[in-house]
Amino acid sequence: MNPLLHKLLTLLLLASLHTxxxxxxxxxxxxxxxxTTTTVTDTLAAGQALAFGDxxxxxxxxxxxxxxxxxxxxxxxxxxxxPNWYLGIWFNKIPVLTTVWVANRxxxxxxxxxxxxxxxxxxxxxxxxxxxxxxxETETLVWSTxxxxxxxxxxxxxxxxTTAVLLDSGNxxxxxxxxxxxxxxTLWQSFDYPTDIVLPGAxxxxxxxxxxxxxxxxxxSRIDPGLGSYxxxxxxxxxxxxxxxPLVVYWRWSSSPxxxxxxxxxxxxxxxxxxxTKGLIDPTYVDNSQEEYYMYTLLNDSSLTFVSxxxxxxIKMNVWSHAQQSWQAVHAQPxxxxxxxxxxxxxxxxxxxxxxxxxDCMPSFSQKSAQDWELDDRTGGCIRNTPLHCSSEKNTTSSxxxxxxxxxxxxxxxxxxxxxxxxxxxxxxxxxxxxxxTAYSYNSSRCSVWHGELFSVNQNDGIDNNSKDVLYLRLAxxxxxxxxxxxxxxxxxxxxxxxxxxxxxLMLMLLxxxxxxxxxxxxTPLYDxxxxxxxxxxxxxxxxxxxxxxxxxxAGGFGCVFKGVLSGSTTIAVKRLxxxxxxxxxxxxEVSSLGLIQHINLVRLIGxxxxxxxxxxxxxxxxxxxxxxxxFQSNAAGLNWNNRYQIAIGVARGLSYLHQSCRxxxxxCDIKPENILLDASFVPKIADFGMAAFVGRxxxxxxxxxxxxxGYLAPEWLGGVAITSKVDVYSFGLVLLEIISxxxxxxxxxxxxNYHIEYFxxxxxxxxxxxxxxxxxxxxLHGDFSLEEVERVCKVACWCIQxxxxxxxxxxxxxxxxxxxxxIDMPPMPRLLAAITQGAGAITEISxxxxx
Numbered sequence: 001m002n003p004l005l006h007k008l009l010t011l012l013l014l015a016s017l018h019t020x021x022x023x024x025x026x027x028x029x030x031x032x033x034x035x036t037t038t039t040v041t042d043t044l045a046a047g048q049a050l051a052f053g054d055x056x057x058x059x060x061x062x063x064x065x066x067x068x069x070x071x072x073x074x075x076x077x078x079x080x081x082x083p084n085w086y087l088g089i090w091f092n093k094i095p096v097l098t099t100v101w102v103a104n105r106x107x108x109x110x111x112x113x114x115x116x117x118x119x120x121x122x123x124x125x126x127x128x129x130x131x132x133x134x135x136x137e138t139e140t141l142v143w144s145t146x147x148x149x150x151x152x153x154x155x156x157x158x159x160x161x162t163t164a165v166l167l168d169s170g171n172x173x174x175x176x177x178x179x180x181x182x183x184x185x186t187l188w189q190s191f192d193y194p195t196d197i198v199l200p201g202a203x204x205x206x207x208x209x210x211x212x213x214x215x216x217x218x219x220x221s222r223i224d225p226g227l228g229s230y231x232x233x234x235x236x237x238x239x240x241x242x243x244x245x246p247l248v249v250y251w252r253w254s255s256s257p258x259x260x261x262x263x264x265x266x267x268x269x270x271x272x273x274x275x276x277t278k279g280l281i282d283p284t285y286v287d288n289s290q291e292e293y294y295m296y297t298l299l300n301d302s303s304l305t306f307v308s309x310x311x312x313x314x315i316k317m318n319v320w321s322h323a324q325q326s327w328q329a330v331h332a333q334p335x336x337x338x339x340x341x342x343x344x345x346x347x348x349x350x351x352x353x354x355x356x357x358x359x360d361c362m363p364s365f366s367q368k369s370a371q372d373w374e375l376d377d378r379t380g381g382c383i384r385n386t387p388l389h390c391s392s393e394k395n396t397t398s399s400x401x402x403x404x405x406x407x408x409x410x411x412x413x414x415x416x417x418x419x420x421x422x423x424x425x426x427x428x429x430x431x432x433x434x435x436x437x438t439a440y441s442y443n444s445s446r447c448s449v450w451h452g453e454l455f456s457v458n459q460n461d462g463i464d465n466n467s468k469d470v471l472y473l474r475l476a477x478x479x480x481x482x483x484x485x486x487x488x489x490x491x492x493x494x495x496x497x498x499x500x501x502x503x504x505x506l507m508l509m510l511l512x513x514x515x516x517x518x519x520x521x522x523x524t525p526l527y528d529x530x531x532x533x534x535x536x537x538x539x540x541x542x543x544x545x546x547x548x549x550x551x552x553x554x555a556g557g558f559g560c561v562f563k564g565v566l567s568g569s570t571t572i573a574v575k576r577l578x579x580x581x582x583x584x585x586x587x588x589x590e591v592s593s594l595g596l597i598q599h600i601n602l603v604r605l606i607g608x609x610x611x612x613x614x615x616x617x618x619x620x621x622x623x624x625x626x627x628x629x630x631x632f633q634s635n636a637a638g639l640n641w642n643n644r645y646q647i648a649i650g651v652a653r654g655l656s657y658l659h660q661s662c663r664x665x666x667x668x669c670d671i672k673p674e675n676i677l678l679d680a681s682f683v684p685k686i687a688d689f690g691m692a693a694f695v696g697r698x699x700x701x702x703x704x705x706x707x708x709x710x711g712y713l714a715p716e717w718l719g720g721v722a723i724t725s726k727v728d729v730y731s732f733g734l735v736l737l738e739i740i741s742x743x744x745x746x747x748x749x750x751x752x753x754n755y756h757i758e759y760f761x762x763x764x765x766x767x768x769x770x771x772x773x774x775x776x777x778x779x780x781l782h783g784d785f786s787l788e789e790v791e792r793v794c795k796v797a798c799w800c801i802q803x804x805x806x807x808x809x810x811x812x813x814x815x816x817x818x819x820x821x822x823x824i825d826m827p828p829m830p831r832l833l834a835a836i837t838q839g840a841g842a843i844t845e846i847s848x849x850x851x852x
Contacts, residue, residue: 044164046125049118052085056166057092060301063170064092067112068099072222074374082223084108087119087130087143089170089190091304095325100170100197100306101190104130104143105225117142121174125162126187128174145174145188162187169201195225197308205234205286205293214293216309217244221377229379230313230340234292241313241334243341248413250313250341251334276319276330280305311376313340338458341413345381346453349406362457363404364479381453386476390435397433402479403440403472410458411441411469412450421447431474439473535607535618542609542616546574554626563621571621572606576614601654603677603687619687623680626687627735628673631742631778641785643682644739648793649818650684651676655732656811658686659725665695667723671731672712673738695725711746715803715832726805729814733800736793737764742778762833765798769826792817798827 042059044050055066068088071081087103109117115132122129122144130142161177172190191202194216198204206213213235218228231242241251280303283296298305304320317331337343337358338350344359345368351358359373361382367373368380390399418430427447431437436451457471543549545564553561559577566572598604609616624630627647630639639647651671658666668675669691677685691708708717714730716723734745737760745760767776773791777783796817802808809817816822 042166044119044121046121046162049120051116051118052112056164058166058168058170060168061092062168062304063089063100063166065089065166065172067109067117070099070223070225072375080223080371080375082108084110084224085112085117086225088225089166089172091320094304094320096327098306098327099225100195100199101172102195102225103128103190105195105219106227107143108226109142121162121164125176128164128172128188148187170199171202195219196228196310197306199306200281200296200298203291203293203295205291207291209290218309218311218313220379221311221372221375223375224377228311229342230309230311232309232315234294241309241315241340243313248341250339276321276328280319312337312343338456342455343378345378346455347382347384348378349409349457349459351459362406362454362473364475384476386478388435388474388476390432392435397435399432399435400477401432401474402477403428403431404475404479406457406459406471406473408459409469409471410456411448411471412439412454412457415441415448415450418447418449428472431472437474439471441469441471443469534605537607537609537616537618539609539611539614539616542574542618545572549574549576564618571623573619573621575617575619577617599654599657600683601650601685602657603685622677622685622687624678624682626674627676627678627684627739630678631673631738632744638742638780639682641781641789645786645789645793645818647676647678647682647684648736648739649815651686651732651735652811652815652818654684654686655728656815659728659811665725667693667695667725668728669693669723670708670712671728671735672709673735674709676735693723711744714805716805724805725811726808729800729808729811730805732811732814733797733808734761736797736800737761740764740776740778740790740793740797742780759833761798761801764794765827765829765833768794768798769829792820792824795824795827798830799824801830801833802827803830803832 042056044056050056050066052067055064057064066087067085068090069082069085071079073079086105086108088099089101090097090099103119109130109132115134117130117132119128119130121127126147127145129144131139132142133139162174163177164172164174166172169191173186174188176185176187178184191199192212192214194202194204194214196216196218198216204214204216213233215231215233218230220226220228227244229244231244233240233242237252239253240249242249280298280300281296282299283294285294286292296307305318307315307317310316314332314334314337316329318327319330320326321328334340336352338352344350347362347365349360349362351360359378361367364385365382366385368383369377372378372380388399388401390397390401418427421427421430421442422445424442427440427442427449430447431440431449434449434451437449438452439454440447440449442448454471454473542564545566546562547564549560549562551563553563553573555561559575562574562576564572564574603622604620605617606620607618609618630637655668655671658668666689668686668689670688671686675686675688677687679685708727708731712731712734714723714727716727737745741760741764743760764776767773768791773794774787776794777785777790796809796814800808800814813822817824
C-alpha cells in the first residue's frame with residue numbers, strides 16, 4: 001500500500017468537512033413562542049418577516065429555518081434547555097433535530113415573549129437582519145449579515161428587489177433578483193459563514209485574491225452556540241486546527257495540488273469499504289489561482305451527513321442511521337481526543353482510550369461545574385478540594401504541601417526549566433519555594449516546574465503517548481491520607497500483635513517467593529520452564545554471552561538485536577528492548593505469544609531477562625537473517641525460485657497456525673519481509689510479535705490501537721474499525737508480490753514536470769489478467785522459475801489484497817492453494833488498485849497541463 005494512504009483518513013474528513021453535540025441541542029428547534037406554527041415555504045421576500053413560530057422549509061423538505069431554544073438531552077428523563085433563543089437551520093425530517101447553522105450565535109435573544117423579534121430583509125435590500133420591535137417606532141438590531149459592496153457584475157448595489165431563499169442544500173442565500181434574461185446574484189450565503197458544520201455542496205477553503213476564509217468555530221457548549229475554544233480553517237500552508245485562547249496550533253495537514261489530487265481517487269475507494277459511506281460521498285479538492293477549497297457531494301439525495309468541529313476540538317464525520325434513528329460518528333480527526341490543546345480544561349487528565357468520559361479531574365480536584373461538564377463545556381476544568389498552604393514572609397517561603405506523582409503522562413505546556421538542580425529532592429524544593437508553583441517533573445537531570453493552571457496532561461495508552469515522564473502534582477497535606485492523622489496512641493498490646501502478625505506474613509512471603517522463583521517473571525506468573533519452556537536468564541549471563549552486546553545483528557523500532565553464544569555452544573539472538581514503557585509492552589506481548597506456541601515456521605523464544613528496567617528476549621539464531629535482505633539488498637545472496645516458493649508456503653503455514661490452531665487466535669499485525677527470518681536451510685520463521693493481538697475463539701474481531709508498517713496495512717486499519725485475522729492476510733499478499741518481483745511494492749518516481757506512482761500491485765494484477773506474469777518475475781532469477789507456480793502465487797496474492805476482507809481467503813485456504821491441493825479463480829481488480837491507476841493517470845495529465 002502506498003505510504004500516502006496514511007493521509008487518507010485525514011482527507012476523508014476534510015473533503016467531506018458534530019458527533020453532533022447539537023443534535024440533542026436542537027431538540028427544541030421547532031418550538032415556537034406561540035402554540036401554532038406558520039410555514040412560509042422556502043422564500044422570505046422583501047417586506048415579509050419571519051417571526052417566532054414561523055419557519056422556512058426548503059423545497060425538498062430536508063432543511064428548515066426558524067427560531068429555536070437549544071436543548072441538551074442528558075438522560076432519558078432529564079433535559080437541559082437554554083434560556084436563550086437563536087435563529088438557525090436544522091434537519092427537518094428526522095426525529096433528532098440537528099442544527100447545522102446559527103445566525104446570532106453571540107447575540108442571543110433573551111426575552112422573545114415581551115418583545116416582537118423577527119427576521120426580515122433590510123429596507124435597502126442589502127442585508128438579512130434580526131430585529132426586536134418594542135414599539136412601532138423603535139427597532140433594535142440583534143444581528144445582520146455583512147453588507148456587500150458590489151454584486152457579481154461589479155455594479156454598486158442600490159436595489160431593494162432582494163429575496164432570501166432556503167435552498168435544498170441547506171444554504172440560506174440572499175439573492176438580488178435580476179431581469180428574466182439574466183440570472184440572480186448571490187449577495188450573501190450562509191455556506192460562506194459556517195458555524196461548526198460544513199454540509200454537502202459547501203466549499204470549505206479560502207479565496208486567494210480577496211483573502212476571505214471560511215472558518216469553522218466550535219460551540220461553547222451543547223446549549224450555547226457562542227464562539228467556542230477551537231477553530232478550523234485553510235491557510236496558505238494547508239488545513240489548520242487551533243485552540244483560540246490561548247492561540248495554540250495543535251494539528252496541521254499540509255495540502256497542495258500534487259499531494260491531494262492523487263489521493264482523491266484512492267479516497268473514493270476507501271469510502272466504499274465502509275458500509276455506512278458506501279455509495280454515499282463524492283469528495284473533491286480544488287486549488288487554482290483564485291481559490292483553494294474542499295467540497296463533497298452526496299450521491300444519494302435521501303442520505304443525511306455532515307462534517308463538524310465538535311466542542312472537544314475534533315473534526316468528525318457523521319452519517320444518519322435510519323435503522324437506529326440516530327447519528328453515527330464514522331470518523332474523527334485527530335483520532336485521539338486528547339490531541340487538542342486543553343480539551344479537558346485546567347487540572348485534568350485526558351485518557352483517549354477510556355470507555356466512558358475521556359476527561360477526569362486530577363487527584364484531590366473536583367469539577368468546577370458539574371453541569372458544564374454534562375454539556376461538554378470543560379473550559380472551567382477542575383478546582384482543588386483543599387487550598388494549598390503556603391506563605392511568604394520576609395523573603396522566605398514556608399509550606400507544608402506535598403506532591404503526588406502522576407506517572408506515564410505527557411507533561412503540561414509552558415514549563416520553566418530550573419538550572420543548577422542535580423537531584424529530584426532539589427527540584428521539589430525549587431517548586432515548594434514558590435507559592436505559585438503547582439507541579440514539577442525531574443527526568444534525566446532536568447528539572448521542570450509549572451506555575452498556575454496545568455493543561456493537556458494526557459494519561460492514555462493511545463497512539464501517541466508512550467511517555468515515561470512523571471508529573472509531581474502539588475497538593476495540600478490534608479489531601480494525602482495518612483495513618484499519622486489518628487492522634488490516639490496505639491496500645492502496647494496492639495503494637496505487639498501487629499509485630500507478630502507482620503513478622504509471620506513476611507516469613508510466609510519469603511517462602512512463597514523462594515518456592516515460585518522459577519515460575520515468576522517481573523511480577524507476572526509464567527508457566528514452568530521445564531520440558532522445553534522458556535528460560536529466565538540472568539542479565540550478567542546474557543551480557544557475557546553477547547560479549548557485552550558488541551556484535552549487533554540489526555535494529556528495529558523497539559531496540560537492537562545482538563548475536564551471542566551460550567555455554568553449550570548454542571548460538572542465540574538477543575533482542576534488547578529500548579524505551580521503558582513501549583519496551584515493556586512488546587516484552588509482555590512477545591513472551592505471552594511465543595511463550596505459549598511452538599511451530600516450525602515461528603521463531604522460537606528460548607528465554608528472557610527482566611532486571612530493573614532492562615528487558616531482554618532470547619531467540620534461536622537465524623543464520624540467514626531476514627527475508628528483506630535477500631530480496632532488496634544488491635549485496636545479499638539471492639534466492640532461487642524454489643527457495644522463494646517454499647518461503648511463501650512456510651510463512652502461510654505459520655500464519656495459518658496462529659490464526660486457526662492456537663488456543664486463541666493470534667493476529668500478528670506486522671507481517672513484512674523484515675519480520676520473516678531464514679534459518680541455515682532457508683526455512684522461514686515469523687518473528688517480532690511485539691504488535692500481536694489476541695482474539696478469543698468466541699469472537700471474530702478485536703478493537704485495538706493502530707499498529708503495523710506503512711506499505712503493508714490493510715484498508716480497514718484506516719477506518720478505525722475492529723480488525724480480524726484478515727489484516728495479516730492482506731499484508732501476506734503484499735509480501736508475496738515482493739517475493740515474485742524482488743522489489744518493494746511502492747516506490748515513487750518524480751521528474752521536473754511529472755509525478756507518478758509506480759505501485760507494483762497495480763501492475764501485477766493487470767499483467768495477471770493479460771496472461772503475462774512472466775514480466776513480473778525478478779530479473780535476478782534469469783528466467784529460472786516455474787511459470788505455473790508464479791501464476792499461482794500471483795493469483796493468491798491478488799486475492800489476499802482485495803479491498804473487502806470477506807473476499808480474502810483464510811490462511812488455511814492459502815496453504816492448500818500454494819501446496820497445489822486446491823484451484824483458485826482469477827481474482828478481480830480491487831477497487832482500491834483501480835483508483836490508484838486512475839489517480840496516477842489523472843496526476844500525470846494535470847502535471848503535464850500545468851507545465852504547458
